[in-house]
Structure formats: structure tokens, C-alpha cells
Amino acid sequence: MQVELYVEDCFHFAPPAKAVNLGEAEIPISAETWSSWFRRWLEILQPDISPKSISEIGLRLTDDAEIQALNAQYRQQNKPTDVLSFATLEVFPQSQEISGAMPLYLGDIVISVDTAKRQAQQQGHSLATELAWLAAHGLLHLLGWDHPDEETETRMLKQQAILLKAIGIAIDIE
Structure with a gap:
């Protein structure tokens, strides 16, 4: 299975295979690593x-x-949040025939690095772990x-833990 991932920060597009720079926050995950994680999760x-998908x-x-x-515009909640997902399959269902012939655009995941940093500190783990956790949540x-x-929610949290374990990150959800 191939995953084409478009990673960008709010200031500029991130070059592939380099860490994303979000202002002062250096993101310790390359676009190549993100793609590998999403491929494994899918x-x-x-x-x-099909592996050719x-x-x-x-x-x-x-x-x-x-x-x-974004949260105010799309969810009518005027406050920051950690992750938002915008699924295209809810809006544009695709048949098997179409999805087999061309790339299937699943949608967009938006993560606040500011919130991720705070949550990582509260949870006592790295920013990379928190970003992976939020990305897995968004993918689900x-x-x-x-x-x-x-x-x-409990079922979803358990699934996130399984996804992180598959990429070598252990999370205790208790």
C-alpha cells in the first residue's frame, strides 16, 4: 500500500524527509516517517x-x-483543540471501481503543535509521541x-494504542 502524504505547517510547505519547522517548535518527525506510519496504520x-492501492x-x-x-468555523467551538479531521469519504463516497483506479483521498488532519506540546508535557512523554497519538486519532x-x-471512546483509545505500538511507540491508556 502506498500513502501519499502532504505535510505542511502553517508557515510553509515542509520539504520531504526533513523535520518540519513550526516557528520555534522543531517537529522531530520527517515527512518520510509520517508516510511510513500512515502506511503501516492503514x-x-x-x-x-490491495497493496497496490x-x-x-x-x-x-x-x-x-x-x-x-478552524474549530470555530467547522465545529462552532471557538477554542483551540488538539486535532481536527476533515474526512472526504463522508462527503464524497467512492466506489471500489473508482478507488482502485486512482488515489483515494481520505481527507485532512490538522494538529495544533502548541496544544500537542502542552499535552506531551502533561502526559510525561515526548512531543513526537503526542503528535503520533493525535495523528492516529485523526486517521481513525x-x-x-x-x-x-x-x-x-475507550475502543478508539485502545485502537490508537495498537497503532502506536505498531510503529514502536508504547502508550499506557489507563
């Missing part, structure tokens, strides 16, 4: 998809100000997962 979450995902690393504006939303109640 293999786990969608094992029946191509999925596209947009990943935007931004700050609290921009994510607050792109694929239709949701957490409207405690039971589905």
Missing part, C-alpha cells in the same frame, strides 16, 4: 485493501490560533471512527 486498519492524506501542523479558527476519524460515548 495496513492494520484496512487489511483487505494509493491513499492520500493531508497533514497540517499548525498553532493554537489557526486551529481555533478519517476512516469513520467516532467517540460519542465512553464505550466508543
Whole structure:
């Protein structure tokens, strides 16, 4: 399975295979690593998809100000949040015939690095771990997962932990 990932920060497009620079915050994850992680996660979450399939995902690393504006515009919540997902499959369902012939654009994930840094510090782990956690959460939303109640939230958190373990990051969700 191939994943075409578009990683950008709120100031400029990130060059591939280099760490993304978000102002003062150096993001310790290269675009190549992000692509590898998403590819592995999609293999786990969608094992029946052909290895020749191509999925596209947009990943935007931004700050609290921009994510607050997006949160207000799309969710009517005028406050920063850690991650937002904009799934295209909810809007543009694609048939198997179409998705087999061309890349399947899953949607966009937007992560606030400001919030991720605070949460990483609160959780006692690295910024890279928190960003991976949030990206996995965003991907699950792109694929239709949701957490409207405690039971589905627990299931989603467990799935995120499985995804992180698959890329060598251990998270305790207790």
C-alpha cells in the first residue's frame, strides 16, 4: 500500500524527509516517517485493501490560533483543540471501481503543535509521541471512527494504542 502524504505547517510547505519547522517548535518527525506510519496504520486498519492501492492524506501542523479558527468555523467551538479531521469519504463516497483506479483521498488532519506540546508535557512523554497519538486519532476519524460515548471512546483509545505500538511507540491508556 502506498500513502501519499502532504505535510505542511502553517508557515510553509515542509520539504520531504526533513523535520518540519513550526516557528520555534522543531517537529522531530520527517515527512518520510509520517508516510511510513500512515502506511503501516492503514495496513492494520484496512487489511483487505490491495497493496497496490494509493491513499492520500493531508497533514497540517499548525498553532493554537489557526486551529481555533478552524474549530470555530467547522465545529462552532471557538477554542483551540488538539486535532481536527476533515474526512472526504463522508462527503464524497467512492466506489471500489473508482478507488482502485486512482488515489483515494481520505481527507485532512490538522494538529495544533502548541496544544500537542502542552499535552506531551502533561502526559510525561515526548512531543513526537503526542503528535503520533493525535495523528492516529485523526486517521481513525478519517476512516469513520467516532467517540460519542465512553464505550466508543475507550475502543478508539485502545485502537490508537495498537497503532502506536505498531510503529514502536508504547502508550499506557489507563
